[in-house]
Amino acid sequence: MADQPTSLERFVQGILPENPVFRQLLGLCPTLAVTNNMKSAITMTGAVLFVLFCANVITSLIRNLLKPHLRIVIFTLTIATFVTIADRFLAAYLYQMSKTLGPYIPLIIVNCIIICRCEVCASKQGVITAGADAIGQSIGFGIALSAIAAVREILGTGMFFEIRVLPAAWPDWVVMVLPPGAFLTFGLLIGLVNWYEGFRAQKAGKIEG
Amino acid sequence: MTENANTMASESQNAAPVIHVSPSPHLSNQALTTQRIMFDVVIGLVPVVLMALYVFRLYAVKQLAICVISCLLAEALFTKMRGRALSLKDGSALVTGIILALSLPGTAPWYVGLIASVVAIGIGKAIFGGVGMNLFNPAMVGRAFVMIAFASVLAAGGYQDAGSTVDAVTQATPLDSFKQTGAVTPLFALFFGLTNGSLGETSALACLLGGIYLCIRRTASWEIPAGVILSVVVLGGIANLANPDTGWTVLHHLLGGSLLFGAFFIATDPVSSPMTPKGKFIFGIGVGALIMLLRIFSGYPEGVMFAVLLMNALTPLINRWTIPRPLGAQ
Amino acid sequence: MTENVKTNFFSQAWLVLLLAICFGAMLAGMQIALGPTIEANKVNETLERVPEMVFGADRARELADREQAVDVTPLTVGVDKAGKTVRYSVFEAKTDGQLAGWVTKTAGQGYADKIEMLIGFDPQVEKITGIFVLDQKETPGLGNKIVTDEWRSQFVAKSTGQSLAAVKGKAKAGNEIDAITGATISSKAVTDIINTAVVDLREPLITKAKGM
Numbered sequence: 001m002a003d004q005p006t007s008l009e010r011f012v013q014g015i016l017p018e019n020p021v022f023r024q025l026l027g028l029c030p031t032l033a034v035t036n037n038m039k040s041a042i043t044m045t046g047a048v049l050f051v052l053f054c055a056n057v058i059t060s061l062i063r064n065l066l067k068p069h070l071r072i073v074i075f076t077l078t079i080a081t082f083v084t085i086a087d088r089f090l091a092a093y094l095y096q097m098s099k100t101l102g103p104y105i106p107l108i109i110v111n112c113i114i115i116c117r118c119e120v121c122a123s124k125q126g127v128i129t130a131g132a133d134a135i136g137q138s139i140g141f142g143i144a145l146s147a148i149a150a151v152r153e154i155l156g157t158g159m160f161f162e163i164r165v166l167p168a169a170w171p172d173w174v175v176m177v178l179p180p181g182a183f184l185t186f187g188l189l190i191g192l193v194n195w196y197e198g199f200r201a202q203k204a205g206k207i208e209g
Numbered sequence: 210m211t212e213n214a215n216t217m218a219s220e221s222q223n224a225a226p227v228i229h230v231s232p233s234p235h236l237s238n239q240a241l242t243t244q245r246i247m248f249d250v251v252i253g254l255v256p257v258v259l260m261a262l263y264v265f266r267l268y269a270v271k272q273l274a275i276c277v278i279s280c281l282l283a284e285a286l287f288t289k290m291r292g293r294a295l296s297l298k299d300g301s302a303l304v305t306g307i308i309l310a311l312s313l314p315g316t317a318p319w320y321v322g323l324i325a326s327v328v329a330i331g332i333g334k335a336i337f338g339g340v341g342m343n344l345f346n347p348a349m350v351g352r353a354f355v356m357i358a359f360a361s362v363l364a365a366g367g368y369q370d371a372g373s374t375v376d377a378v379t380q381a382t383p384l385d386s387f388k389q390t391g392a393v394t395p396l397f398a399l400f401f402g403l404t405n406g407s408l409g410e411t412s413a414l415a416c417l418l419g420g421i422y423l424c425i426r427r428t429a430s431w432e433i434p435a436g437v438i439l440s441v442v443v444l445g446g447i448a449n450l451a452n453p454d455t456g457w458t459v460l461h462h463l464l465g466g467s468l469l470f471g472a473f474f475i476a477t478d479p480v481s482s483p484m485t486p487k488g489k490f491i492f493g494i495g496v497g498a499l500i501m502l503l504r505i506f507s508g509y510p511e512g513v514m515f516a517v518l519l520m521n522a523l524t525p526l527i528n529r530w531t532i533p534r535p536l537g538a539q
Numbered sequence: 540m541t542e543n544v545k546t547n548f549f550s551q552a553w554l555v556l557l558l559a560i561c562f563g564a565m566l567a568g569m570q571i572a573l574g575p576t577i578e579a580n581k582v583n584e585t586l587e588r589v590p591e592m593v594f595g596a597d598r599a600r601e602l603a604d605r606e607q608a609v610d611v612t613p614l615t616v617g618v619d620k621a622g623k624t625v626r627y628s629v630f631e632a633k634t635d636g637q638l639a640g641w642v643t644k645t646a647g648q649g650y651a652d653k654i655e656m657l658i659g660f661d662p663q664v665e666k667i668t669g670i671f672v673l674d675q676k677e678t679p680g681l682g683n684k685i686v687t688d689e690w691r692s693q694f695v696a697k698s699t700g701q702s703l704a705a706v707k708g709k710a711k712a713g714n715e716i717d718a719i720t721g722a723t724i725s726s727k728a729v730t731d732i733i734n735t736a737v738v739d740l741r742e743p744l745i746t747k748a749k750g751m
Contacts, residue, residue, distance in 0.1 A: 065554050073555055081562035085569055092573040095580040099674070156679070171320060174680040175358035184332065360681050361721055390707075 004125055007132040014136025020113045021144035022193040027113040031145060032186060034104050036177040038161045041149035043097050045142035047090070047105055051082040052114050053134040059122035060130035066123060075118045076109070083108045113137060144189075151185045152176045243340060246479065247300030249428040253419040254307055254474065260415035261311060261408040268315025268378065269408050272322055273307065279326035280306030287335035301340045305329055308474055309348040311409025312467065312514070313355075314368045316378060321359055325351035345521045346481045349514050356514070368405050380405045384466045384510035393456040399464040409474075410467030420473025429477035432486050436493020437472040437500070438463065444501040468500060471513035481521045488524075488531035495520045584673065585630070585644055585657065586611055592659030592669040593632045593640035595695065596688075602634070609634055616643075616747075618739040627740060631747075638662045641744050644673070647732035650724040652676040654685070658736055660699065664744045667697045670733065682725030693717060699737045703730040 005013065020026045027048070034040040055078045059066075066074060087105045090098035098105065108114070117137055122130040153159060156176035158166035175181050261269040284302035288295055297303075309329055313322060329351025337343040356363050368382050380386070382405045383394035398404050402412020409416070423429035445462035449455075462468070467475075476482060476496050483492050496516045503512025590599035590609045602609060610633040617624045630642040640662055646655040654675045659668040670691050677683045684690055693716050697703060701714040705726035710717045718726035 062554065062558075067551060067554070070551065070555060074558060077555065077558055077562060081566060084566055088569055088573050088577065091580065092576040095577075095584070171318070171359055171362075172680055173324075173358040174360055174678070175354060177679050178357065180357065360678065 004129075007129040010121060010125075010129055010133035011136035014133060014138070014140040015143065016140065018137075019140040019144060019193070020116075020137050021141060022190055024113075024116070025190075026116055027111045027141060028186075029107055030104050030111065031148065032179070032182040034101055035145055035149040035152055035182060035185075036156065037153045038146065038149045039097065040100055041145040042142070043090070043094065043101065044104065045138060045145055047083075047086045048108060048111065048113070048141055049135070049138035050086050051079060051108055052117060052138055053131060054082040055079045055114055056117055056122040056130040056134040057127055059118045060125065060127045063123045063125075071119075071123060072115075075115050075123075079114050079118070080109050113141060147189055148182065148185050151189075152181050156181060243299040243301060246428050247304050249423060249426050250304050250474070251300065251307065253423040253426075253428070254304075254311070254409075256415040256418040257311060257409045257412070257470065257474070258307065260402050260412040261315075264402055264411055265315040265378065265408055269310075271319070272313055272315050272317065272408055273310045275319055275322035276310035276313070276326050277303060277306035279323045280309065280330055283327045283330035284335075287331055288339070291335065291339070293339065299340060301334075302330060305334070305347045305351075308409075309351050311470065312348060312352050312407050312475070314363065314406070315408050316368060317355075317359075317362055321355045321362065324358070325355040327351075328354040341480050343480055344524075345518055346475060346478045349475060349518050349521075352514055353518060368407075378405055382406045382466075382510065383461075384504070387455075387457055387461075387465075388510045391455065393461065394465065396460055396464060399461065407467055407470075410470045413464040413469050416469035416473055420469065423473060423477065429473060430479075430482075430486065430489045432489035433477045433482060433493040433496075434469075434472040436490045436495075437468070437476060437497040438493075440494045440497030441468060441501055444498060448501065448505055462501070462504070466504070466511045467513045471500070471517060472496070475513065476517050476520070481524060483524050483527040483531065485528070485531045485533055488527045491527050491531070492520055492524065495523065582613075585642075586613075588657055588671050588673075589630050589632050589642045589659075592642045592657055592671060593661075595669060609639070616740060616743050618743060620739065625739060627736070629740070629744070638748060640668055641740075643736055643740055645732060645736045647728060647735065649675060649728040650677050650682050650722070654725075654728055654732060656729070656732060658733055660740075660744065662748050664699055664737075664741050664748070667694050667699060667733070667737075670694045670729075672729075677725045678722065681719065681722040684719045684722065685725055685729050690717075690719060694733070699741060702734040702737070705730045 014020065016023075018024060021028070021031050030044050030048075034044045055075070058078050059075060062074070083106060086108070087098070090101070090105060117130075117133060121133040125133075150160065153161075154165060155173045157172055158164060158168075158170040173181070176185070258269075258273070261273075280302045281297060284297055285295060306326060309325055310322065313325065329347040332354070333345060333347030333350030334340070334343045368385070369379065383399060384406075386392045386394070394404055400413045402415060404411050420429070420434060424431040424434070441462055442459055445459040448462075449458050472493070476493065483489050496513075499516035499519055500512045503509060503515055509515075589611045590602060593599075593609075594602065599609075612631045612633070614629045614631060616627045616629045618627065619625075628644045630644075632639045632642060641660045641664065643658050643660075644655070645658065646653050648654075652675070654677070655673040657669075657671040657673060659670070660666065661668055672686045672691070675683060675685060677685060693710070694703075697716075698713065703714050703716055705716045705718040705723065707718050707723060716726065716730055
């Protein structure tokens with residue numbers, strides 16, 4: 001396994017080069033559904049961080065005991081457990097937020113980011129690398145969600161974290177807090193990221209050539 | 210190749226010159242450039258614009274100016290971003306701007322026209338690859354965006370401004386007053402357009418004049434408005450028979466709202482409608498049926514915009530169904 | 540492969556079983572620890588609103604300041620409707636042993652999704668004392684205005700004798716409510732929910748009040 005990335009590489013990759021949302025297009029269900037305000041986006045990121053970190057660490061710890069054909073069962077079992085914990089925790093201590101997020105917390109179980117990280121990283125590498133990978137990927141997820149939520153909340157309600165940032169005369173773009181706003185913002189941001197990556201690749205190509 | 214065969218066959222059979230807009234390769238008329246089509250559309254729109262100016266006065270001037278200028282600027286900006294040569298001269302942005310303005314209420318605040326124009330050109334057209342590549346009618350994409358974004362100023366209630374000095378603007382729109390209170394606007398007012406509504410939709414007469422000009426010039430294909438009107442007549446007739454007491458007859462359905470404006474100027478956009486005559490007719494029927502469905506059963510008083518957008522989405526499918534068969538082929 | 544099926548099964552699946560038992564135990568512990576808090580959250584969400592529904596926001600605050608307790612007893616009222624029993628959860632509010640009013644939790648179809656709301660009545664169920672929207676997913680900017688204090692306050696002191704109607708423009712008659720501009724459907728949905736609840740609960744609650 002000499003060619004596996006190191007902890008630091010795993011951590012950095014998750015943030016932009018392999019950003020789960022913008023580059024891998026994983027976990028789109030929460031990306032589209034809970035990004036109409038910053039608070040939901042941040043809470044969702046927190047829940048994903050918790051579940052991904054725990055699932056990655058546990059998977060990494062038992063990686064030598066895994067039977068290849070039973071690994072998916074074990075991943076799912078682990079993920080479901082921590083999702084339930086996160087869901088109950090929110091219901092107990094952040095009741096309003098848990099009502100707002102509704103089914104999207106339980107749906108983290110089927111969030112591809114987590115099973116993907118368990119499969120790609122945690123089931124092959126050590127605990128520290130798996131942990132770093134989880135944190136990196138969650139930060140990447142959080143950046144993506146916050147970027148979309150910031151655009152949608154500011155344009156849609158004139159507020160940021162429920163604090164008014166645009167003048168009261170701002171006509172709220174209601175469409176931005178509705179589902180179409182999620183698709184439009186997400187599409188335009190992917191375009192922006194791709195354009196940036198292309199720009200960077202071009203520059204790198206020039207230096208090499 | 211199939212189109213060649215088909216065109217030649219039909220031309221040898223019918224004496225009248227028929228221009229079929231079919232997929233390439235085809236025998237093209239060199240005069241039929243984007244610029245000429247767009248210029249024709251502008252001429253066709255003249256009666257509608259004049260009527261809007263007459264009925265809505267300064268409201269119409271303001272809305273037209275905002276939409277046309279912002280559409281042209283947006284076109285310039287997006288073509289520059291894409292690194293293409295400036296294409297303002299083909300007039301497509303101008304047409305989008307005029308149609309967009311005519312489909313909005315004059316009372317809408319300035320930012321509505323501006324944002325609608327940027328969305329129309331940017332998301333409606335530039336993202337798909339510019340003129341000729343767009344899947345949806347750009348003007349309707351822009352209008353749908355602002356309609357949902359600023360529902361409070363663009364929903365039926367937003368058309369009214371009781372304190373206005375322009376008569377038309379003080380009333381509720383015909384479709385809305387019918388939907389809410391059952392009041393029937395006289396046919397005469399609907400025909401000449403002395404009612405409230407979006408700028409271009411009020412006068413059935415102006416839409417017919419401009420529309421018939423476009424059909425004679427073959428800039429617009431007559432199959433589309435014919436299909437729309439046919440299905441509205443049939444479905445409106447059934448609705449009227451089912452509920453004869455309302456007083457809202459087939460003619461009200463035809464002349465009221467933006468039906469004729471939509472049928473002649475919006476649905477006929479050559480880029481986002483099907484290519485074959487048969488496909489165009491199916492498209493028209495579909496638009497008309499959806500309009501009636503939305504008018505009668507939805508919460509909105511009018512359904513032209515959503516009907517056209519939905520049928521735009523079906524256009525590739527209709528094209529596939531109606532591929533012309535070469536002469537003699539099985 | 541001389542092992543029999545049973546040992547083979549265990550050798551394959553022991554990790555899954557072990558993890559399932561560990562995780563199950565974790566979740567059970569979690570439920571024991573957090574379950575009561577979650578239940579309390581759910582009940583409190585409604586209970587906290589009861590004084591406001593019965594007395595109005597100002598008096599409710601006053602009562603709270605004077606630390607005068609409002610005793611709230613949750614009940615379930617079954618109403619027979621077309622052969623089916625519809626259950627309403629009703630809260631009985633008492634101050635100093637005197638019946639102060641009723642609050643019911645009810646729901647109905649809105650424009651986008653279910654609207655869940657509380658409705659307060661006076662002890663004789665003659666008037667509405669307040670309404671509150673617990674949960675709704677109506678269109679932002681239009682239909683979601685049903686949650687505003689301004690709109691909700693129209694319902695206060697409406698008689699339960701006539702069914703309410705949401706009208707466009709200005710409400711004139713005593714049983715009319717101003718519909719929200721551009722959101723007639725959401726407004727009608729709310730009045731319908733209230734009308735249904737009034738029809739269903741009037742008789743049972745009056746009987747209950749007399750029985751006390």
